[in-house]
Amino acid sequence: MAILPITVLGAPILRQETKPVTAVTDELRALADDMFETMRAAQGVGLAAPQIGRGERLCVVEVEDQAFALFNPEITERSGKIKWEEGCLSIPEVFGWVERSQWVKVRALDRNGEVIEVEGRDLLAVCLQHEIDHLHGKLFLDHLSFLKKRAAMAAWEEEKVKYPEGLRILTPGEDDHDEL
Numbered sequence: 001m002a003i004l005p006i007t008v009l010g011a012p013i014l015r016q017e018t019k020p021v022t023a024v025t026d027e028l029r030a031l032a033d034d035m036f037e038t039m040r041a042a043q044g045v046g047l048a049a050p051q052i053g054r055g056e057r058l059c060v061v062e063v064e065d066q067a068f069a070l071f072n073p074e075i076t077e078r079s080g081k082i083k084w085e086e087g088c089l090s091i092p093e094v095f096g097w098v099e100r101s102q103w104v105k106v107r108a109l110d111r112n113g114e115v116i117e118v119e120g121r122d123l124l125a126v127c128l129q130h131e132i133d134h135l136h137g138k139l140f141l142d143h144l145s146f147l148k149k150r151a152a153m154a155a156w157e158e159e160k161v162k163y164p165e166g167l168r169i170l171t172p173g174e175d176d177h178d179e180l
């Protein structure tokens with residue numbers, strides 16, 4: 001397994017639609033393993049393929065003791081509302097309160113190519129929605145009001161100088177927040 005560089009805000013791939021996976025191959029299983037390792041190195045709770053520069057519709061999520069690699073995930077049911085202060089591994093040190101559904105049901109293919117359904121509440125629901133947004137080129141910033149987004153972008157202007165190559169290179173054990 002390998003820790004992969006993470007694309008940061010400004011990378012065009014973060015704004016692109018992903019391509020549905022037609023078959024869960026050994027190569028994609030290995031990619032999912034690398035994404036888990038990268039997410040854990042960043043102390044994150046979710047990571048989507050565009051965040052490591054890939055265009056496949058794939059994300060990984062790990063909240064408490066529940067871990068999923070999800071291929072072609074889609075939300076099929078949702079209910080309730082919750083506000084959560086979100087961050088993103090691709091926008092380090094920038095946070096914002098986002099309103100999401102409090103509960104979601106997601107249908108996806110698992111690492112064996114089998115159809116699975118995952119239900120998540122609270123943080124798991126937030127994480128699933130955040131990662132699935134990534135698979136459609138959408139970021140948590142897009143859910144903020146105009147003024148909050150402007151403040152977040154101002155914070156990012158200060159932060160982004162740390163990533164001149166547009167990549168975030170992690171080392172194991174890097175201390176960070178629970179970013180998605």
Ligand SMILES: [Zn+2]
Nearest residue numbers: 088089090180
């Ligand atoms: Zn994110």
